[in-house]
Amino acid sequence: MKEESALAAFAALSQETRLRIVRLLIQAGPKGMAAGDIGAAIGATTSRLSFHLAHLEHAGLIQSRREGRFIIYTALYPAFSSLIAFLMQDCCQGHPEICAPAVTAMACACDPTSADKA
Template sequence: MKPESAVTLLAALAQNSRLALFRLLVQKGPEGMPAGEIAEHLGVAPNTLSFHLKELSNAGLLKSRQEGRFVYYAPDFKAMNGLLAYLTENCCGGVTTAPSNSCKEC
């Protein structure tokens, strides 16, 4: 991962509501959640949620899919794990080790 990409991903997460949103979706897993359910769970107004979903999606941290009249959002585990790998690639004196609790979805 290039440093510029890492900065983009980290900047998208550097806000309380977006971080809570991303963590919620990571907990939910690859099936994701519909936008209305996310708004209800986080207690966020729909227009505010739309803004945060757009920011995370534009950064490449979320994927979306249409099912009927609902849009489901899910984390992009490949992007998340790529960021974690980038952040930890030189840990432990340069010995490459995967984070012990990294997601195995990708």
């Protein structure tokens, strides 16, 4: 990830409502959430929500798709992986023990192979 993209992502995430939206969409998983459900969950009006969703989409953190009369938003997981990699690329400077707590905190609590077994 280039610094310019990282700055855009951090600027988008630096606002409370947008951070809540992103966390909600990450929890929703790849199926995403309808715009109305996002608004209800965070208590945002339609116009306010549209502004924040557009900002996050412009920053490359979420994407939208139409399903019938609904617009579904999903988190772009590769963008978040790239953002984390950008932050961690110079972390340990030859001392992996420095980064160990951060790497442990990033460990996914789910088994990514379990979806294939269902």
